[in-house]
Structure formats: C-alpha cells, structure tokens
Amino acid sequence: MIIKIIPCLKDNYSYLLIDDINNTSCVIDPSEADPIAEILDKNNIRLDFILNTHHHYDHVGGNKKLKEKYGAKIVGYIDDKNRIPEIDITVKDKQIWKEKKFEAKIFHIPGHTSGHICFYFFNEKIIFSGDTLFSLGCGRIFEGTYSQMFNSLKFFKDLPLDTNIYCGHEYTLKNSDFCLKYDPDNENLKKKIIIIKEKLEKNLPTLPTTIKDEIECNIFLRSKNLVNFSKLRDLKDNF
Numbered sequence: 001m002i003i004k005i006i007p008c009l010k011d012n013y014s015y016l017l018i019d020d021i022n023n024t025s026c027v028i029d030p031s032e033a034d035p036i037a038e039i040l041d042k043n044n045i046r047l048d049f050i051l052n053t054h055h056h057y058d059h060v061g062g063n064k065k066l067k068e069k070y071g072a073k074i075v076g077y078i079d080d081k082n083r084i085p086e087i088d089i090t091v092k093d094k095q096i097w098k099e100k101k102f103e104a105k106i107f108h109i110p111g112h113t114s115g116h117i118c119f120y121f122f123n124e125k126i127i128f129s130g131d132t133l134f135s136l137g138c139g140r141i142f143e144g145t146y147s148q149m150f151n152s153l154k155f156f157k158d159l160p161l162d163t164n165i166y167c168g169h170e171y172t173l174k175n176s177d178f179c180l181k182y183d184p185d186n187e188n189l190k191k192k193i194i195i196i197k198e199k200l201e202k203n204l205p206t207l208p209t210t211i212k213d214e215i216e217c218n219i220f221l222r223s224k225n226l227v228n229f230s231k232l233r234d235l236k237d238n239f
C-alpha cells in the first residue's frame, strides 16, 4: 500500500491510498477533485472509493466530480447520510469496512461534528483522523460537547504507539506555538518542533505524526481531565 499526501485548498490534506498490486485506490477527504484527478490520471490508477471523515465542505468538496469521473463509491457515517454529498455506503461505529485490499475499522469520534468518524487501517497501522486529532492539536468543537471531544481524543491514546496519523490540515506549526506556550518545559515537544520546522522549510508536510509523538507532545492528549481540557480548548479558540 502506498500513501500519497495531496495538498488541497489553503491548508487541507487529502490522502490517496493506493493498492499498487491491483492498481486501484481510495481517497480520504477529497477537498477538491482536480489535484486528486491529476495524480490518478498521470499514474493510470483507478479510484474505487471515497472515504469521508465528516461532512464539512473542505473534506467532501471533491466527492461529486470524482464520483462522476471514476465511478467511485462514497463511504461515510450512517447518521450523516443526509449531509455527505453523494454517499453510497454507510458505516457505523466499530464496524470493519473491507473491500479487496482495503480494510479499515471505523470509529465514531464526535466533538468537531456530531458524525465525525476516523478510518483505522489496522493492518498498515495508519489512521485518518480528519479534524478530530491534529498533530499537536485537536479540532474545534462545533457540534459536540467538550466531554465528547475529550473522549474521542482519549480513544487515540489506546492505539499502538507506532501508528501513523494522517489528519485533515497542516496546522502543526501554529499548534506547536500553543503547546509550547502552555507546556514550556516539554523536551520532547521542543525536539519535535525542530523536526517540524525542518520539514516546512523544505516545503514538506509535517505529517504523518505518530501516536507516541502526540502522547508525548500534544497538550490536548496530555490533558488529564475534562476541566483542564475544556480550559485549553477555549484558550486555543482565541489563540
């Protein structure tokens, strides 16, 4: 399996997961169609599935066009079936979605939106976390409660430490400023920031990150209780 990171819009990432044996792929959260189509066409790869973590336009914007062009089937959370454009296949919490080489366990992780899910490709140890867990940050709470978001983040801490996390946005540098401000003595964080800056200077994505790195450095994952987490989330909204 090959993963291509595709920058979209201003600071979004879509991800192309390529099954190189069968020459097919699925795309996670296509913000827009063109950058994805370009890679598919250049490499002669089919697109069989579109996986959406949640319904926001910057994650589903390419659904319609890609479905029309490639005949891909769209996979999304059952309770969001009325707001994920062109949805074909609905999935629920803790279900395993499997199609040929693609095999992911679905987890419902509400907070950013009420129907947010992540796709955990446990065989490859990779997880697509959408706008719930970012590198060194977490999503804004738009539809859920603080408690829901706190629990959704807690879920990630139980994954194998070497799991690679691919999230929806390149927010890492800004997030790192916030972490450093409220966790100034964290040596692991300081080391990670050096690596982040090196990557950005070379115009490379700061992703994937790992569960281990996030547990060590992400102030929201390190937050011990709901009161503390809620306070941090409020501070971040105005940072």
Ligand code: ZN
Pocket (backbone or CB within 6 Å): 054, 056, 112, 131
């Ligand atoms: Zn979003």
Ligand code: FE
Pocket (backbone or CB within 6 Å): 056, 058, 059, 131, 168, 169
């Ligand atoms: Fe987003």
